[in-house]
Amino acid sequence: MTLAPETTDLKVQLRLGDSWFTICDLNVLLPGRGVAALLPDGRQAAVFRDRTGNLYAVDNRDPFGGAAVLSRGLTGSHQGRPFVASPLLKQRFDLATGQCLDDDTVRITAYEVRAR
Amino acid sequence: MTTDTPTIVLVGHGMVGQRFLEALAERGLTATHRVVVLCEEPRPAYDRVALTSYFSGKTPEDLSMTDMEFIEKHSIELRVGDPAETVDRSSRTVTARSGQTFAYDTLVLATGSYPFVPPVPNKDATGCFVYRTIEDLLAIEEYAKTATTGAVVGGGLLGLEAAGALKGLGLTSHIVEFAPRLMPVQVDEGGGAALLRTIEDMGLSVHTGVGTQEIAVDADGAVTGMKLSDGSELSTDLVVFSAGVRPRDQLARASGLTVGERGGITVDEQCRTVNDPHVFAIGECALAADGRVYGLVAPGYEQAETAAATIAADEASFTGADLSTKLKLLGVDVASFGDAHGTADDCLDVVYSDSRAGLYKKLVIGRDGTLLGGILVGDAEAYGTLRALTGSVPPISPESLVLPAGSGAPAQLGPAALPDDAIICSCNNVRKGTIRDAVTEHRCTTVPEVKKCTKAGTTCGSCVKVLGQLVTAELEAGGVEVDKGLCGCFAQTREELYEIVLALRINTYQDLLDRYGRENARGGDGCEICKPAVASIIASLAPTIGASGYVLDGEQAALQDSNDHFLANLQKNGSYSVVPRIPGGEITPEGLIVIGEIARDFGLYTKITGGQRIDMFGARVEQLPLIWTRLVDAGFESGHAYGKSLRTVKSCVGQTWCRYGVQDSVRMAIDLELRYRGLRSPHKLKSAVSGCARECAEAQSKDFGVIATAGGWNLYVAGNGGATPRHADLLAQDLTDTELIKLIDRFLMFYIRTADRLERTSTWLERIPGGLDHVRDVVVEDSLGICEELETLMAAHVANYRDEWSDTINDPEKLARFVSFVNAPDTPDPVVGFVPERDQIKPDLPLLSIGLRPADDVLEGTAQR
Numbered sequence A: 001m002t003l004a005p006e007t008t009d010l011k012v013q014l015r016l017g018d019s020w021f022t023i024c025d026l027n028v029l030l031p032g033r034g035v036a037a038l039l040p041d042g043r044q045a046a047v048f049r050d051r052t053g054n055l056y057a058v059d060n061r062d063p064f065g066g067a068a069v070l071s072r073g074l075t076g077s078h079q080g081r082p083f084v085a086s087p088l089l090k091q092r093f094d095l096a097t098g099q100c101l102d103d104d105t106v107r108i109t110a111y112e113v114r115a116r
Numbered sequence B: 001m002t003t004d005t006p007t008i009v010l011v012g013h014g015m016v017g018q019r020f021l022e023a024l025a026e027r028g029l030t031a032t033h034r035v036v037v038l039c040e041e042p043r044p045a046y047d048r049v050a051l052t053s054y055f056s057g058k059t060p061e062d063l064s065m066t067d068m069e070f071i072e073k074h075s076i077e078l079r080v081g082d083p084a085e086t087v088d089r090s091s092r093t094v095t096a097r098s099g100q101t102f103a104y105d106t107l108v109l110a111t112g113s114y115p116f117v118p119p120v121p122n123k124d125a126t127g128c129f130v131y132r133t134i135e136d137l138l139a140i141e142e143y144a145k146t147a148t149t150g151a152v153v154g155g156g157l158l159g160l161e162a163a164g165a166l167k168g169l170g171l172t173s174h175i176v177e178f179a180p181r182l183m184p185v186q187v188d189e190g191g192g193a194a195l196l197r198t199i200e201d202m203g204l205s206v207h208t209g210v211g212t213q214e215i216a217v218d219a220d221g222a223v224t225g226m227k228l229s230d231g232s233e234l235s236t237d238l239v240v241f242s243a244g245v246r247p248r249d250q251l252a253r254a255s256g257l258t259v260g261e262r263g264g265i266t267v268d269e270q271c272r273t274v275n276d277p278h279v280f281a282i283g284e285c286a287l288a289a290d291g292r293v294y295g296l297v298a299p300g301y302e303q304a305e306t307a308a309a310t311i312a313a314d315e316a317s318f319t320g321a322d323l324s325t326k327l328k329l330l331g332v333d334v335a336s337f338g339d340a341h342g343t344a345d346d347c348l349d350v351v352y353s354d355s356r357a358g359l360y361k362k363l364v365i366g367r368d369g370t371l372l373g374g375i376l377v378g379d380a381e382a383y384g385t386l387r388a389l390t391g392s393v394p395p396i397s398p399e400s401l402v403l404p405a406g407s408g409a410p411a412q413l414g415p416a417a418l419p420d421d422a423i424i425c426s427c428n429n430v431r432k433g434t435i436r437d438a439v440t441e442h443r444c445t446t447v448p449e450v451k452k453c454t455k456a457g458t459t460c461g462s463c464v465k466v467l468g469q470l471v472t473a474e475l476e477a478g479g480v481e482v483d484k485g486l487c488g489c490f491a492q493t494r495e496e497l498y499e500i501v502l503a504l505r506i507n508t509y510q511d512l513l514d515r516y517g518r519e520n521a522r523g524g525d526g527c528e529i530c531k532p533a534v535a536s537i538i539a540s541l542a543p544t545i546g547a548s549g550y551v552l553d554g555e556q557a558a559l560q561d562s563n564d565h566f567l568a569n570l571q572k573n574g575s576y577s578v579v580p581r582i583p584g585g586e587i588t589p590e591g592l593i594v595i596g597e598i599a600r601d602f603g604l605y606t607k608i609t610g611g612q613r614i615d616m617f618g619a620r621v622e623q624l625p626l627i628w629t630r631l632v633d634a635g636f637e638s639g640h641a642y643g644k645s646l647r648t649v650k651s652c653v654g655q656t657w658c659r660y661g662v663q664d665s666v667r668m669a670i671d672l673e674l675r676y677r678g679l680r681s682p683h684k685l686k687s688a689v690s691g692c693a694r695e696c697a698e699a700q701s702k703d704f705g706v707i708a709t710a711g712g713w714n715l716y717v718a719g720n721g722g723a724t725p726r727h728a729d730l731l732a733q734d735l736t737d738t739e740l741i742k743l744i745d746r747f748l749m750f751y752i753r754t755a756d757r758l759e760r761t762s763t764w765l766e767r768i769p770g771g772l773d774h775v776r777d778v779v780v781e782d783s784l785g786i787c788e789e790l791e792t793l794m795a796a797h798v799a800n801y802r803d804e805w806s807d808t809i810n811d812p813e814k815l816a817r818f819v820s821f822v823n824a825p826d827t828p829d830p831v832v833g834f835v836p837e838r839d840q841i842k843p844d845l846p847l848l849s850i851g852l853r854p855a856d857d858v859l860e861g862t863a864q865r
Helices: B015-026 B051-056 B068-073 B134-144 B157-168 B189-201 B250-254 B297-311 B383-389 B398-402 B432-440 B447-454 B464-478 B494-504 B509-516 B530-540 B562-566 B589-601 B621-633 B665-676 B737-754 B761-767 B771-779 B787-800 B804-809
Strands: A011-016 A019-025 A034-038 A044-049 A055-059 A074-078 A081-085 A092-094 A113-115 B007-011 B034-039 B077-080 B084-088 B093-096 B101-103 B106-109 B113-115 B128-130 B149-153 B172-177 B205-208 B212-217 B223-228 B233-235 B238-241 B245-247 B279-281 B325-329 B332-338 B348-354 B359-365 B371-377 B423-425 B576-578 B605-608 B614-619 B646-651 B685-690 B704-709 B712-717 B729-735 B834-837 B840-843
Touching: A011 A044, A019 A034, A019 A044, A044 A081, A055 A113, A074 B530, B007 B015, B007 B084, B007 B101, B015 B034, B015 B068, B015 B297, B051 B134, B051 B157, B084 B250, B128 B134, B134 B157, B134 B238, B149 B157, B157 B172, B157 B238, B189 B205, B189 B332, B189 B348, B189 B359, B189 B371, B223 B238, B279 B297, B332 B383, B348 B398, B359 B398, B371 B383, B383 B423, B383 B464, B423 B432, B423 B464, B432 B447, B432 B464, B447 B464, B494 B509, B494 B530, B494 B737, B509 B530, B576 B621, B589 B605, B589 B614, B589 B621, B605 B840, B614 B621, B614 B840, B621 B804, B646 B665, B665 B685, B665 B704, B665 B737, B704 B737, B712 B737, B729 B737, B729 B771, B737 B761, B737 B771, B737 B787, B761 B771, B771 B787
Parallel strands: B007 B034, B007 B106, B034 B077, B106 B279, B128 B238, B149 B172, B149 B238, B172 B205, B646 B685, B685 B704
Antiparallel strands: A011 A019, A011 A113, A034 A044, A044 A055, A074 A081, A081 A092, B084 B093, B093 B101, B113 B245, B212 B223, B223 B233, B325 B332, B332 B371, B348 B359, B359 B371, B576 B614, B605 B614, B704 B712, B712 B729, B834 B840
16 A cells, blocks of 8 residues: 555654654655754764655764764765765765765764654 | 585684675675584674774674675575584584584684683682673673773783773773783884873873782672782772783684694695695684784785685685784874884884874884884874885885974875885785776776775775875876766766756756766765755756745755755854844944844854954854844844855945045945845855945955946956955946946856856856956857846846745744754754853864763774774
8 A cells, every 4th residue: 555655644763772762753854854863862863864765864973073963964875875964074974874985984873764 | 405515614703704705705606505604693793893983882783794685695594693512524514502513515714713811810700801792892881880990901902992992981991011011012112102101191091011910809709909910909890801812723623623832723825724625714713824823804804715715716825914004092093014023134223203292103124225114103194105115125215204294304205106016905915006907997087996996995994095196196197087077976067057957947956867967876866066056056047947046945955055954154063153144234233233132142152254244153053043033023134154155245435434435335335235145156255345446345355346436336356365365357447337237247147157166256267268358258248149148147036036034934844944853842952062262152062972972082093904
């Protein structure tokens, strides 16, 4: 069965350990843009949706600059891999793995995320 | 699985085991063989080299090196948590802990090593740990919650990492090293001294030259301290043994295979055990043909490749490996290469030492001038070049290679000076010639392509910088045509995209990407380069192509750079600055008071800008709508300080007040600023109007500047301040108001049409063929017949301008984006903090304090081998 997205009230959920943590309604996520979410332990996640509807979440903190701003970065795809570019100094991070594409030695946490 | 499929059983799934599986798959052996992997740990192969990064926030999943798709695709039977218990070589079977028995045709032992724990009393007490697996780290982390002090036995590589980790967990940390210096294997006395100073400056206590005699315990058997060989006692709640590793060869011993005197399964140059042609050993458990056990991952990888090649009946051998290492340890660069300790006969040292700065550099030089090896502590910048030069006579004197820049003869020896057989990537054994071939013969044009083609730079990454220099040099030498496309998504230049958008009235980014993007980028998500560039083109042409002129509408919102998306300027700590438009720099006392009150009420830092307006810093994202509601109520508009668009038109006070003024420069500045406000362009636009030739408004340093004359206005274009100042060129003289505006309209639209992204008017004018004369022909003489169109485009912009902040505060859906957290909109971002300075505030950025783990700076530097 196919449901038109606007008639559903899907929630975006993040995997934390063995449970799923609800972030927001799916329709709040603008394709190509991120939102920041506060996790129960005080950490922050940046949650994104790409144009085909895939969801991604990584740590919100820019490991180079220190500010929690990755959710405000521009997204894109590089050789089929989704990424976000930090709004501070533009380093790119693979959204699926958290790997920094401009510095092999840097990787940020990537979270499992789903809509249901 | 049919019984006649030959079976390979791999015992151990660490980094080397995983590389072996990949090597099997590359040779097609996974298709012809049944492959069974017995893995002791509860998780498949992970990056043990980066183990410590767990404490700086990486999860066990982040560290994983095993792609389960790869395992499934190659039908590898990976049995996690089921170690091999016995090997029966006569019947060629392995029995696992689960009781299951596997028959093998080939057995590969990759059992790794185990941490050596010195046989001191109470070494197994509660609170004693080793540092080898993720499980060890989890246990240390748990125990540290109730501890205040920790001690590490062993001042080698892993010991220092462990000590840094304990400090990161909030413990007072001690390092106890039996040798007289830290990292005795890698560095000599001088290097150890430089390292010691830096490590102690980080707050770690180092005890060298002492051994551990006994672990002191309380009545419950928990650690309370350590008794040291000099008679002293060190009280500590927790002890981590990190005194080296030993090969895990018990399984081999028990099955009758030969092992070395000091451990390690004896193998030949093909990594085959010397007793049994059906059994191989690779990695840290193997005693290689050169009589050494290698504890580094790179030689282990080479052994994995050798064993896989031999099984495939390819020729390969492992005869020994380079032990060069470069790592960042607790933030300190440490590198050693070649004959670091100068063991060769007759060799000489060249040493530069500055213990105040924590620097130590030593080169070992042979009698004939050959570079034999060296040690670098504190600054390992030259490592890539020096390691590659090892074994040859450097083309310049060795002293100049280690002296710091600026002291006499600082030498920058580029990779061009290296011979073709110099090894650039020692992890994967890639020579300079191979990298050059990748560019010249395999047509690689970028570093990622070369990495993929040659595998250079794919393991530790320490050679990537040299790699980049080599690729660039080779491309330039070969005259390879460089792709002029905007980015990886578009093969067109910005100018070409502008023409496509205008001619075909394309008004969405996705439409442009899917129709005109590069083949492999169509249908994708674009990138951070083309999205804002196309957003700018669409915004410049919005009324003409039927797009919304509001940058936060629909798809356009997703294309804007962060600043445009929040209509404010992002600052280093994640807060924003706010700049209302003050046209011409003219402001009423009431306007000043409103800005002052708002800044005071929101606690903002205020500063007068160079463009005659007021910048308010330190606004949290959720405060922006509140601030702008008050600004808009008082009649202010967006100043577009965040956009690639018109910033200010600065002015002097002009004829109205000034004794020298010949025209009303303030009025003209206001007229121009209001005409071009909101105009999106390839880069920011600045302007100024001076009321006389004294030029107090500095118009000749602007993108377009106007200077009053007795007969009207002179128009100057393409000036710039900034890093590369350029005086503007005179485009036309003695213009009337109408003529001036018409000419600026044409000039700006021609620039927007033909400039590259982020190209200021000054660089644009220098670049375009014909330069100033061409621009004058086009916009003054109308040589291309496009002036009417340029004027029409500008007229459409002027007619359709709307203040985007006013639109935003009246749009609840857009306002909902201005929150700190989507799930906690009322909680301010705790990272955004401020401290007082000179009666105002400044950002206080608590670097690396996010999350619950007290990850100290020292943990940033983890080993990169």
